[in-house]
Amino acid sequence: MQALVFGDSQTQGIGKALEPLLAAKGMTVKAIRHSGKSTAKLLTIAKALINPSQYDVIYLFAGGNDPSVNTGPVMDMLAYLQGAKRVVWIGPPPATEIGNLSLARKVFGSKVKHAKYWITSGTAATREAKNAAFKDAVTPTYATYYDVRDAFAQFPPQADGIHVKGDTAAQIAHNLVNLPAPGVSLWVWAVAAAVVVYFARQKKRS
8 A cells, every 4th residue: 555645845754654654554655845835846755756656645735835715726636646546735824823932933033923923914814715725626536635733622832833744644644544434525526527538539430
């Protein structure tokens, strides 16, 4: 069984917590980490480095760095990865109150003025809008969308307010490795894809 952990900087926290859990289930785990990359840029990387059909499951961390609420790159990514047996898309975590201001400034620079910077700057609201739009786009497809908010009644504040680490990452990783198998949406997507291919071939012949 082959597993791939792929995506943006959340692979450094949640992804690293997930990898040993997958290995404990007997999976061979590969990680490809590219901090700061949007979904569109991750797709370019995927096309260069990833053969989806080699993997039983791909855990994709993407969306937090996207410049806008645009689901086009999301659908393009899904179209490329559909050769994998299973894809789990982990959406952008919420931007929280900052627990360690000096760390946040070290990571993001002097623009981080206070503990509630992500809330007052509008970053938190934008991330919520992206998460909701991406969730709506992914859910009807063959892939599984995992919203990290579902792991907690109230999402815990993170040290720099953006990157999920420590106990929070560990809980999310535990949930990810125990996600139930996808249901009917997988078949709906497969049938839809088959229909598109069929009519494309018919059009070519005519």
